[in-house]
Amino acid sequence: MEAVRLPAAGVNAAERFTTRVTANHRLSAKAFELTLVKPLHFDFSAGQRLRLEFDGVQRDYSIASAPAEADLRLCIRQVEGGRLSEHLARAGADVRLAFSGPFGYFTFRTSSHPAVFVATGTGIAPFCAMAGSGVCGFTLLHGVETAADLYYRDFLQARATAYVACLSASPPGGPAHFPGRVTDYLQNRLEPRTYDFYLCGRQDMIRDTTLLVDAQFPGSLVYTETFY
Numbered sequence: 001m002e003a004v005r006l007p008a009a010g011v012n013a014a015e016r017f018t019t020r021v022t023a024n025h026r027l028s029a030k031a032f033e034l035t036l037v038k039p040l041h042f043d044f045s046a047g048q049r050l051r052l053e054f055d056g057v058q059r060d061y062s063i064a065s066a067p068a069e070a071d072l073r074l075c076i077r078q079v080e081g082g083r084l085s086e087h088l089a090r091a092g093a094d095v096r097l098a099f100s101g102p103f104g105y106f107t108f109r110t111s112s113h114p115a116v117f118v119a120t121g122t123g124i125a126p127f128c129a130m131a132g133s134g135v136c137g138f139t140l141l142h143g144v145e146t147a148a149d150l151y152y153r154d155f156l157q158a159r160a161t162a163y164v165a166c167l168s169a170s171p172p173g174g175p176a177h178f179p180g181r182v183t184d185y186l187q188n189r190l191e192p193r194t195y196d197f198y199l200c201g202r203q204d205m206i207r208d209t210t211l212l213v214d215a216q217f218p219g220s221l222v223y224t225e226t227f228y
Contacts, residue, residue, distance in 0.1 A: 014051070014100045017042055021095045022071060024088075027151045031122050032089055033064070036072040036097065043067070046129035047108060047225070050074075050101035057084045060103065062125040062200070062225065064152075066132030075125040075151055077227075106200065106225035108135050113196045113220070114161075117141070118182050118209060120201030121149065123227050127200065128152050131159045139190075143182040143205065145169035164189075183208050187216065194219040201227055 023035035044050070049062040050072070065073040079085045091097075108115070108130045115135075117127045120143040127140060136159040143166040144150060150165050157163040165177045166185050178185050186209065197213055197220055199206045206224050213220050 014103060015042075016098065016100045018096060018098050019072070021091045021093055021097065023093065024091055027075065028148050030149060031075060031077050031151060033151075034074045034076055034088055034091065036074070038070060038072045042072075042101075044102035045107045046133040046135070047106040047126040048102040048104045049106075049126075049225075050099045051103060052084065052088070053098045053100070054084055054087055059084045062104075062106075062123075062129070063102075064125040064128040066129050069132065075122045075128070077122045104225065106198070106223060108198070109196070109223075111196045111221075113194050114139065116190070116195045116197050117160075118186070118197060118199045118201070118205075119143065120182065120205045121227070122151070123201035123225070124151055124156070125200075126225060127156065127198070131156055135159070137161050140164065141166055141182045141185055143168065143201070147177065181205075183212055186212055190217075192216060196220065197222045199223070200225040203227075 017039040019036045019039055025033045027033055044067055046066055049060045051058050051060050061074045064075045076085055076088055078089045106126055115138040117138050117140045119127055124142055138160055139162040140156055140160045141164045145168055166182045167177055167179055168181050195217055199209050203226050206226055210222055213222055
């Protein structure tokens with residue numbers, strides 16, 4: 001396995017914009033989708049993120065919408081007591097926000113190797129942007145606790161060669177559901193060969209998956225985006 005180390009995105013390279021909320025849609029008890037006006041001249045690549053600002057607090061969120069879409073959509077986990085996520089969860093239409101961006105290098109790269117997308121929770125967002133921009137034929141593992149947290153399942157399932165919902169806290173809910181973590185599926189179910197792995201989610205998942213890829217899928221590349 002070769003871990004691909006990409007240059008860090010610097011703040012000075014990004015522009016600052018203002019926007020407003022046009023819709024706030026609850027995805028589950030834990031997450032919601034915020035739709036924002038896309039400012040003129042804000043360009044980004046599928047998989048990149050932006051940095052929202054409010055009351056002195058800044059948080060990075062991957063963009064779930066494709067670059068060609070008219071609006072910006074963010075898939076946000078509501079953190080209890082979180083200074084920004086709690087505010088955004090209550091934000092109604094026409095609430096104004098500031099953000100900077102785009103940031104990051106977590107973008108899809110054409111390759112002769114099959115792509116395996118691995119997400120936990122709201123880490124599914126950049127894969128929605130990639131799929132919306134025309135990427136298809138990938139294997140996607142989405143690790144969540146219950147089926148209620150499988151955001152964008154129908155959209156992604158239609159574009160994936162294989163879509164596997166990895167449910168860690170409930171029994172399987174259908175033939176496409178795997179009762180366990182994404183690392184359990186990779187270790188026991190994924191055919192051994194060389195892949196391009198794209199990992200987005202919590203730091204412990206990325207660490208454990210990278211070690212597993214090193215042990216079981218030699219020659220594979222790993223691209224990562226960590227959610228904190």
